Amino acid sequence: MQLNFVIGVVTAVACTLGGYVGAGGHLSVLADAAPLEIVIMGGTAAGGFIIANTKTIKKRTAKAMKLLFQKPKYTKESYIELLSMMYQMFKLAKTKGMLALEAHVEKPEESSIFQAFPGFLNNHHAVEFFCDYLRLFTLGADKPFEIEALMDEELEVHHAENEAIPTAITNVADAMPAIGIVAAVLGVIHTMGAISEPPEVLGKLIGGALVGTFMGVWTSYGFIAPMGQFVKATLDAESRYLQCLKVGMLAHLQGFAPSISIEYARKALMTDVRPSFMEVEEATQALSAPS
Numbered sequence: 001m002q003l004n005f006v007i008g009v010v011t012a013v014a015c016t017l018g019g020y021v022g023a024g025g026h027l028s029v030l031a032d033a034a035p036l037e038i039v040i041m042g043g044t045a046a047g048g049f050i051i052a053n054t055k056t057i058k059k060r061t062a063k064a065m066k067l068l069f070q071k072p073k074y075t076k077e078s079y080i081e082l083l084s085m086m087y088q089m090f091k092l093a094k095t096k097g098m099l100a101l102e103a104h105v106e107k108p109e110e111s112s113i114f115q116a117f118p119g120f121l122n123n124h125h126a127v128e129f130f131c132d133y134l135r136l137f138t139l140g141a142d143k144p145f146e147i148e149a150l151m152d153e154e155l156e157v158h159h160a161e162n163e164a165i166p167t168a169i170t171n172v173a174d175a176m177p178a179i180g181i182v183a184a185v186l187g188v189i190h191t192m193g194a195i196s197e198p199p200e201v202l203g204k205l206i207g208g209a210l211v212g213t214f215m216g217v218w219t220s221y222g223f224i225a226p227m228g229q230f231v232k233a234t235l236d237a238e239s240r241y242l243q244c245l246k247v248g249m250l251a252h253l254q255g256f257a258p259s260i261s262i263e264y265a266r267k268a269l270m271t272d273v274r275p276s277f278m279e280v281e282e283a284t285q286a287l288s289a290p291s
Contacts, residue, residue, distance in 0.1 A: 005068050005230070012222045033187070033208035037215050040183045045172050053168050064165045067234045068227060074237040078119050079244065080275045082126075083262045084283045085117040086248045089134070090258035092290040098138050105131040105138070113290055125238070129154070130245050137253065144253050151246045158242065162235040169228035173220045180216015184209050237273075244268050259284065 021027060050058070092100050092113070104111040108131050114121045121127060133147065141147060187209025194205060248265030256264070259281075266280055275283075 008226065009223070016218065016222070029204065029207045030211055032204075033211040034215070037180075037183050037212045040186065041176070041179050041212065041216060041219075044179045044182065045175060048175060049168065049172055052171065053164075057164050057168055060161075061165050061168050064231045064235070065227070067231055072237075073234075074241055074273060076273050076275050076279075078241075079266075079269055079273055080279060080283050081117050081119050082241070082244060083248075083266060083275070083280050084287060085113065085120050086245070086252075086265060087258045087262050087284045088113050088116075088287060088290040090248075090252045090261050093137075093252070094258060095290075101134050102138050105134045123241070125158070126241055126245060129242055130249070133249055137249075142253065144250055147253060148246075148250055151250075155239065155242060155246065159239055162239065163232075165235065166228045166232035169231060170225055173225035173228060176220035176224060177213075177216045180213045180220075183212025183216065187212055240268075240270060 017027070017030075020030075053061070089101060089104065092104075104113055108114050108121065108127050114127070133151065136147065187205070191202060191205040191209055194201065197205075244265045247268040248261050251261035251264040252258070262280065262284070263277070266274060266277070269275075
């Protein structure tokens with residue numbers, strides 16, 4: 001589970017409720033009203049999400065939420081592995097010709113090179129992206145500018161598909177304050193139906209009604225919107241992984257040596273996950289000859 005996610009949730013809950021209790025608030029008011037408010041608000045938000053999004057986006061969003069509980073996938077170590085894999089493939093192409101790559105790109109799951117880099121091999125999108133373009137190279141596509149334009153088009157489509165996921169989440173976050181007002185209005189309607197009750201009863205009903213407004217704003221800015229931003233950052237990291245592959249392949253297509261091609265790819269990485277030149281060189285020197 002992501003440590004930051006746990007720390008963030010605990011901090012938000014502890015500080016909000018702790019401040020409320022510290023100011024003399026009674027948790028019993030929140031506890032009594034919260035279950036029905038959750039039903040009203042959660043159901044309305046879920047219904048709106050279902051209406052607004054296609055089946056594909058709903059499935060991808062559900063899958064993306066699992067990222068909140070997983071360790072970061074794209075680390076410095078994963079990029080050292082990626083650069084080492086590209087080095088092996090480019091070195092094989094340089095020493096034995098581009099056609100030597102055919103056996104690896106046609107059945108990547110059986111490739112001796114890919115099997116040596118399980119992190120890359122388990123990344124379906126990256127394997128497909130890399131193998132598709134190497135296959136084009138083996139078929140004679142050798143114009144870097146045309147290949148780059150095609151790569152950019154594919155990456156743009158991939159980015160648009162990924163962007164739809166955090167957009168769907170943040171749309172829910174944007175709606176939650178208004179949905180909280182709806183829940184509060186329903187509480188006021190209920191309160192007006194009991195207008196003849198004594199003040200202590202009315203006070204409790206009014207307090208319960210306002211819980212809806214509180215929960216709408218709190219869940220929106222404290223939880224749902226940050227989760228959308230986290231998912232976006234994680235999916236952007238996946239796009240950067242593919243960008244690294246793109247830069248390395250284009251450098252190779254232009255005839256650079258394997259070590260230079262992967263240096264181009266290394267420069268495309270964010271600084272927090274970019275390995276140093278020496279780290280990459282040590283990793284590639286430790287590799288056996290590709291076959």
